[in-house]
Each structure stands twice: as C-alpha cells, then as structure tokens.
Amino acid sequence: MHNKAERIKNMKLPSVITDPALDHRLPPGQVWTERFPILHEGEVPQYDMAVWTLRVFGEVEEERVFNYEELLSLPQTKMKCDIHCVTRWSKPDTTWEGVLFRDVLSLLKVKPTAKHVMIHADHDYETNVPLEDLLGDQIMLAHSYDGKPLTPKHGWPLRLIVPHLYFWKSAKWIRGFEFMKEDRPGFWESNGFHNVAEPFREERFSGEPLPLPEDEWVGKDFD
Ligand SMILES: Nc1nc2c(c(=O)[nH]1)N[C@H]1C(S)=C(S)[C@@H](COP(=O)(O)O)O[C@H]1N2
Ligand SMILES: [Mo]
Numbered sequence: 001m002h003n004k005a006e007r008i009k010n011m012k013l014p015s016v017i018t019d020p021a022l023d024h025r026l027p028p029g030q031v032w033t034e035r036f037p038i039l040h041e042g043e044v045p046q047y048d049m050a051v052w053t054l055r056v057f058g059e060v061e062e063e064r065v066f067n068y069e070e071l072l073s074l075p076q077t078k079m080k081c082d083i084h085c086v087t088r089w090s091k092p093d094t095t096w097e098g099v100l101f102r103d104v105l106s107l108l109k110v111k112p113t114a115k116h117v118m119i120h121a122d123h124d125y126e127t128n129v130p131l132e133d134l135l136g137d138q139i140m141l142a143h144s145y146d147g148k149p150l151t152p153k154h155g156w157p158l159r160l161i162v163p164h165l166y167f168w169k170s171a172k173w174i175r176g177f178e179f180m181k182e183d184r185p186g187f188w189e190s191n192g193f194h195n196v197a198e199p200f201r202e203e204r205f206s207g208e209p210l211p212l213p214e215d216e217w218v219g220k221d222f223d
Pocket of ligand 2: 039085086087167168
C-alpha cells in the first residue's frame with residue numbers, strides 16, 4: 001500500500017468505503033469512494049443539440065458525422081463497471097447506458113492502417129487509446145449514468161467510458177474519433193501522465209511523479 005493512499009484512508013472520510021469483498025478489485029494505491037468526484041479542465045460546455053455532432057475521421061474510407069438522434073437509434077447497452085481515477089479514487093459498480101464503441105465501429109469502414117484512436121472532446125480535450133483497447137464489451141459512448149441522463153458536469157450529452165484504463169481516458173463531452181496510423185499523446189499524456197494508463201500496473205506517470213497532489217479530488221466538487 002502506498003503511503004499517500006494509507007494516509008487518505010486514515011483520514012476516515014465518510015466517503016471512503018472499506019469492504020474486504022472488493023479488495024481484489026481495487027488497484028494498488030487507490031481508495032474506494034461512494035461519491036462521484038467531478039474533475040476536468042476548463043468550463044462545463046453548453047450545447048445546442050440541434051447542431052451537436054460526433055465526427056469520425058482519419059484512417060476511415062469515409063468520414064461520418066453523427067447527430068445525437070442517430071446515436072440514440074443505435075443498439076442501446078447497459079453495463080456495470082468499476083472506475084479508477086489517477087488522483088487515487090476508485091468507484092465500484094457504476095452503471096452506464098449508451099452505445100458500445102464497437103457498435104459504432106460496425107457502421108464504419110476503418111482502414112486496416114488504423115491502429116490508434118484520438119478521442120476529441122470539448123474544450124479541446126484529447127486522449128489517445130489503442131484501437132484494440134476500444135473493442136471490448138465495456139467500451140461505451142454513454143449518455144446515462146445510474147439510470148438517469150448524464151449531468152452536464154459528468155459529460156452530458158455523451159462521454160466515453162474505458163473502465164480498464166485510468167479515468168482521464170474516459171473523455172467527457174466527446175465530439176470526435178480520429179483513427180490514426182501512429183500513436184500521438186493526448187492532453188494528459190503530453191503533460192506527464194502515462195501513455196497506456198493501466199490502473200492495475202499503476203501506470204500513472206510517464207516519468208517522475210508530478211507535483212500534482214494525488215489526493216486533490218478530496219477537496220473537489222462531487223455528487
Ligand atoms: N472533455 C474532458 N473530459 C475529461 C476531462 C477533461 O478535462 N475534459 N478530465 C478527465 C479526468 S482527468 C477524469 S478523472 C474524468 C472525471 O470524470 P468525472 O468528472 O465524471 O468524475 O474525466 C476525464 N474526462
Ligand atoms: Mo482524473
């Protein structure tokens with residue numbers, strides 16, 4: 001157990017859950033919370049859904065632009081997963097509803113040269129994931145959380161959920177998928193965070209740990 005995580009646990013925050021039954025699902029250096037912290041750069045975007053689009057481009061035979069209605073008319077999937085933020089909170093059994101990435105993929109002609117995906121989100125947020133990592137049955141373009149539409153702060157109208165990577169890869173307010181031949185770092189990946197970001201391998205940083213306090217979510221907004 002990392003000292004910092006130990007310290008956070010010892011703070012006995014009302015939000016921290018200790019449940020031995022969940023132990024094997026908690027990545028190293030994380031603590032469980034019942035709360036849902038809100039973390040992002042910049043302002044919460046506001047949208048006119050009449051003009052909102054999700055654009056698919058790059059290594060595809062044809063670019064595609066989806067409106068919200070089109071996405072809602074695709075097969076809808078519900079799923080439950082644990083989520084893990086690099087600032088050391090994890091949340092068990094979160095439930096989401098939306099469209100699986102692979103169901104969107106089945107509508108596209110992606111070139112065989114496409115190996116990586118850049119997820120584009122408002123405001124100018126980017127995060128990169130290997131295409132292979134997006135094919136699983138928990139990779140979702142989610143519009144609902146816990147049976148209700150996403151709140152604006154948690155990414156309404158649409159956010160990505162990539163449960164097996166640190167939560168910064170789960171971009172809120174997504175607006176585009178760019179299929180790429182070569183990998184390219186996104187926002188956090190260019191700012192000292194790990195390119196791959198697997199919580200069970202503790203892939204937090206690309207080099208030396210950052211000055212960012214790793215319990216900074218404790219003082220943040222949540223619901
Ligand atoms: N568009 C956008 N998406 C984003 C971010 C952001 O700054 N902008 N922050 C990421 C980070 S670091 C985290 S931990 C999660 C937080 O999601 P939440 O606020 O729903 O907990 O959103 C991710 N998605
Ligand atoms: Mo984060």
